Amino acid sequence: MPVSRMRMRPWLEMQINSNQIPGLIWINKDKMIFQIPWKHAAKHGWDMEKDACLFRSWAIHTGRYKVGEKDPDPKTWKANFRCAMNSLPDIEEVKDKSINKGSSAVRVYRMLPPLTKDQKKERKSKSSREARNKSKRKLCEDMRMEESAERLTSTPLPDDHSSYTAHDYTGQEVEVENTSITLGESFSSEQRE
Numbered sequence: 001m002p003v004s005r006m007r008m009r010p011w012l013e014m015q016i017n018s019n020q021i022p023g024l025i026w027i028n029k030d031k032m033i034f035q036i037p038w039k040h041a042a043k044h045g046w047d048m049e050k051d052a053c054l055f056r057s058w059a060i061h062t063g064r065y066k067v068g069e070k071d072p073d074p075k076t077w078k079a080n081f082r083c084a085m086n087s088l089p090d091i092e093e094v095k096d097k098s099i100n101k102g103s104s105a106v107r108v109y110r111m112l113p114p115l116t117k118d119q120k121k122e123r124k125s126k127s128s129r130e131a132r133n134k135s136k137r138k139l140c141e142d143m144r145m146e147e148s149a150e151r152l153t154s155t156p157l158p159d160d161h162s163s164y165t166a167h168d169y170t171g172q173e174v175e176v177e178n179t180s181i182t183l184g185e186s187f188s189s190e191q192r193e
Helices: 008-018 053-062 074-087 117-154
Strands: 025-028 033-037 091-093 106-111
Touching: 008 053, 053 074
Parallel strands: none
Antiparallel strands: 025 033, 033 106, 091 106
């Protein structure tokens, strides 16, 4: 029987409230602002047990990582976690509070009020409408491409190509008189003749 898993937001709130992950804390619980340690793995002093434990916990929770079955892959855990965070409609990054570099790198996020049922419906209908429109545009584009290709392949070419080739080119010389024209100059009828 499949194990049901929590959605990311309640799971994340539970992790923050547990105080078990170093650096994962509420900055302002009333405003639902929190920080996640986001140290780069290439930096000196990076420790998988300390700096990737939130990402590993999420990978375990989602079933993407099972201890002992696969080699640890903190880069993938972090990428999957970041993608999941970015897809949440009710959590946004507070970019001006985040610290992107150094040993104290953190990302700061704010949990927004949950969407109402009406907002969820509106969002769903908008995304399905956009998907339908995208499909229609793609279909029209494919049909135009097909028609163009059909026109090119169905145009018969004459067996005798003499009508559009030059057989008797004699290499006649043509003299061209050197004239200079300044842009914007207007010519009288005498000059044009």
